[in-house]
Amino acid sequence: MILTDEGDARQSVAVIGAGAVGGVFAWALHKAGHDVSLCVRTPFEELVIQTSDGEERVPVRVVTDAEDLKPVDWVLLAVKAFDTASTARWLAALCDQDTTVVILQNGVDQAEGVHALAPEATVVPSLVYIQAERQAPGHIRLGYGNSLDVPAGPEAERLVRLFRGSGMEIRPQQDLVTAAWRKLMLNAAVNPLTALTLRRMEVMGDPMILDLAAGLVRETQAVAVAVGARLTEADVARTLAFMSEFSEGNGTSMLYDRLAGRALEWEALNGAVVRHAEAHGIDVPLNRAMTALLQAVAPLA
Known part of the structure; x- marks a missing residue:
């Protein structure tokens, strides 16, 4: 051995x-x-x-x-x-x-x-x-x-x-379902917003972008609760606060993929929120919009 x-x-x-x-x-x-x-x-x-x-x-x-x-x-x-x-x-x-x-x-x-x-x-x-x-x-x-x-x-x-x-x-x-949806609350906001704007985490300093991020996080939390995750408004607040802790120079995996001309994993992020929302009759217009935009993104020249 x-x-x-x-x-x-x-x-x-x-x-x-x-x-x-x-x-x-x-x-x-x-x-x-x-x-x-x-x-x-x-x-x-x-x-x-x-x-x-x-x-x-x-x-x-x-x-x-x-x-x-x-x-x-x-x-x-x-x-x-x-x-x-x-x-x-x-x-x-x-x-x-x-x-x-x-x-x-x-x-x-x-x-x-x-x-x-x-x-x-x-x-x-x-x-x-x-x-x-x-x-x-x-x-x-x-x-x-x-x-x-x-x-x-x-x-x-x-x-x-x-x-x-x-x-x-x-x-x-002990509860990976809750942990997974907690992570998705963050990813469903910062990944599409950085990839679509082609900006790193400094974009979260824009008040309009931060408001949009908050809406995406709250939609995701509502769907998470419907599927059995134990997430509350306190988790939403912690997620939004965590965004402010990122260095402005940090990016996201989706931003890096777009800059490199690679496919974007929208299906596993905002797409997953939309799929589970539909199964539970929950309206998630912001996540639906992100999904539509991400799947339509063309490779950068």
């Missing part, structure tokens, strides 16, 4: 998707002493993580072909939610009854579709709290944040051990 510095067995880990989130988590698990493979469509020579302390080159294995892969202990699914179906060949090669798949995606409906693609594996939803930007293939700038929320239980305990020594904090949650 090969042991890490902390005395836990070294695990085999495959990270599907080498965007900002996938790159940071591959780096974290390499620091924890595990065998890490990055599964990507476009090859690159090395993974480089830039932090306030400088650049670090991470010697992970970069894989572009699933054909010769074998099942691993852990799979971290780090593609955007709308891209989940495209990972079928990776999941088929990497998963068996002993594999645990951790979903590193935005949204509140993460597990939908993943079970069908990895029917033998254990599937764990999660909430990622990092701010990072993919600047080029294999080159990631990490701003801040180092935590991952997961459902409390045996899998959370295993994840705590897996990430020991990584610098990443695993936070077991």
Whole structure:
């Protein structure tokens, strides 16, 4: 048995998707002493993580072909939610009854579709709290944040051990539904408003934009309560206050995707609010407007 510095067995880990989130988590698990493979469509020579302390080159294995892969202990699914179906060949090669798949995606409906693609594996939803930007293939700038929320239980305990020594904090949650909708209240406001205005968080200093953000947050909270999340007006107030704590230079994943000409994940954010609102007969005109605008956005020239 090969042991890490902390005395836990070294695990085999495959990270599907080498965007900002996938790159940071591959780096974290390499620091924890595990065998890490990055599964990507476009090859690159090395993974480089830039932090306030400088650049670090991470010697992970970069894989572009699933054909010769074998099942691993852990799979971290780090593609955007709308891209989940495209990972079928990776999941088929990497998963068996002993594999645990951790979903590193935005949204509140993460597990939908993943079970069908990895029917033998254990599937764990999660909430990622990092701010990072993919600047080029294999080159990631990490701003801040180092935590991952997961459902409390045996899998959370295993994840705590897996990430020991990584610098990443695993936070077991007794009520992940509430935690997921709390995060969505923030994301359903700041992501579309930064992406559509092409401005970073300094845009929240505009009183009209802040009023719009507050409306989006309150609509999302109303839908969250209808689906069983325990969120109150106090959560709305805390979410709006949290927006003011962001550095003006910080961006959002949706802004970065638009600037890079990539597809926008509106379906998992405002689109999810609209879908659940319709199921419960709730009117969400602001989220509906954001959804319409985001799906109509054309790539920047």
